[in-house]
Amino acid sequence: MALLLISSYFILAKSAAPTWTYDTGLYHAQAIRWIEEYPVIPGLGNLHSRLAFNSAWFLPNALFGFSFLKLGPFHVLNGFLSLIILATSLNGLSNLIKRKYYFSNILRAGMALPVIFIFKDQLLSPTPDIPVALLTCAVFIYYVQLQEQGDEAPSRLLALGIVLLSTFAITIKLSALPLTLFIVVLTGREIAQGRPVNLFLTSGAVLLLVLPFFLRNIWLSGYPLYPFPGLDLFSLDWKIPTSATLVEKRAIVEFARDP
Template sequence: MLLILFSWCYILFTTLNLGFTYGKIAKLKCYDFVVLVFLGLFSTTILASIWAIFGRINVEFHLFLVLLNGILYFKYKLELQILYHDFFKEIKAISKQLKIFLFLIFVLILMQCASPSFFIDNENYYVQTIKWLNEYGFVKGLANLHFFLGQTSGWHIAQSAFNFSFLYPSFNDLNGFCLLLLNLFAVLKLNTFQENKNKVALIIGILPLANLLFFQFISVPSPDLAVYILSFVLIYYFLEYFQSITAPIFNLIVVLALFIVYIKITAMPILLLPIVILLFNFRELVSKITISYILGTLVLGLFIVKNLILTGYPFFPSLYLKEYITIDYAVPFEMYTFYFNKAKLYDFVVTETEYYNLDSLQIISKCLFHSRMDSVFNSGIVILFFAVPVFLWCYYNKKPYWMVYLTMTVQLLFLLLSSPQYRFILHYVLFFGFLLFSYFIKKVKIIIPLFFLSSIPIVLLLFFPIKNKILSYQYNSISLKNGIVPSKNSNLKTNFYPVKMGNLTYFSPDRKTYFWTTGNGNLPCLNTKQLLYLKDKLGYIPQQRTSNLADGFYSMPFKNGSN
């Protein structure tokens, strides 16, 4: 816990410096402490993405960050000190009960981040994705080694920038840092509601009631949580300033939207919010948002370059424009089709026979209600989807609320056509769920006790974690030693063995592990189960392009008798 706290102090100092500087350059006129930190995370992610094109995100990158930090801090020292002063003044102004809650949630977040993680995607590819970034940067054809590595997210790039792997191997806690920021943002908005009865501030102010849900993501670098957190901040600014939009606020909303999409491409419908603002205020904004044009071009360029390097597909996971680009290390089309067909069957919870024989409504129905837990969430989403328009019409019949609902509808349609998992729409569900909640419960005296009550299950789960039946985990709860040092960033119980296939020598977990699992094995790491299955099924094996791992991988057609 103590080491995580030290790392967060550095991250806070760095991101505030970068966020404030970006705000100055873009003339955002933003003085919200939490939002500036998020802008700094975005700036760091962009810098790290550019860096990863040319080399590893390691000690060299941090030396650059330290130098940049020093220059920026001394350049804007007085203004930054005023920001810190005003922030602590805001904290001081909130009620004693809310201060106690903030301290409690701060400790619980630290404890959760220091405890062992139980998250399947962390063992499948999060750990390995960040490890490759730390040791090599973007590697050509990396998706040929493990297809999931082609999904390298902007959030994994951000985590790799603050992983400090050259100092200590177990930092994996950027999500915890951001959840703490969200709680700060929410509590300060709740305090604002007490002063001016702002409805939007109340909706955002009760977000800590969802901490139990968010806590499941914070001991791993899951992009989903980052999308939720940034979406709440974006929606707040969209609703609060829709009627009085200015170029600086619009540019701020664009930054948040671009960051969200760079983190997770499935969140692309969020771009509708800045587009709607631009359409309604075209004449006033079109000549004043040059920074948004530049930033959009930069993010799109980095997205394309990242995908080309990792997969050979410029708009991965889409095949768009692939026919115009020929790269020798591109993932073979057969492998691409296989992975996405398997993923689609998994997402829709159907067999291959069912997928081709059932109609669309039957497939969606089977997907929505295939298990008790998922059925509860999915049924809630369906009910909310039909209830919200009625509620908006009666009580919140204003254009910006309908625009957010339209964005949720587009997101839902997008998911039904591609990957119907409720976690991809959860930020909208929570927002509208809390909008309904806030209409009936407006008294802060009731909300604060609910904050404390909602924290009780978090404490219980810290000491009695829910076990995952798929992976071979070490089932340890938080221990006393985690008060100083965090748990390992992988909780997989296995041994790794060197295996040679052609010119590739890789490290594989033992045979009892899950098919996709790689854990925290040495690079290059691949599950032999996966390699043999794809060799037999598709006739391809991954190979190194040269004897140097930094030169990447390609998929070689495999013939019987080869070795």
């Protein structure tokens, strides 16, 4: 409990500091502000190409920014998520102390390390990088736990959680697309074991996450996925020109190769 209280104070202090993250100044804060002030605007990416970078993480940041208080934006969700991860990590450490030497507990105990040593200076930003990284770690750990549990009833609920967390991470940032591997594996398992009800419920939950994501993409940029001009499925008045989309795509690729 003492460790959790100390960690909470650390995260609160970091979350209350001014942000210095470059991308937050470039488009994170602006995208969230547009969400706070207006409904989704067709072709907003034509005003600034990065405003078409649709991240599901911006929506809850706008909701819990409490802009109506006129006290400045409260970008605290990354801190809140980090606090949950730290609590989970301490739970894993507690299990190890109780001699529950499962590999998932070892991994869970180590989840505090990226929060403390890697993301500590980004907690004050609404950057989607933190939730994607932490959710990816969580998905892997829960998958390990799923293998440890076997085919028990609680593991089916855990499998659903893994699929939903993977889907949510992908809608936050497309760099999480490799998580589709977990979705495919777990979906294939449900099909192989003949559980149509589980498959139906999982598909419905995934659709609830994915459909709004694609619709917002189309509304903001004219593309189902931006900036991927290869998926040019609609002829819309507000669509960002293909040439501009290609420039944005090349910029992302080049930055990934040489930041």
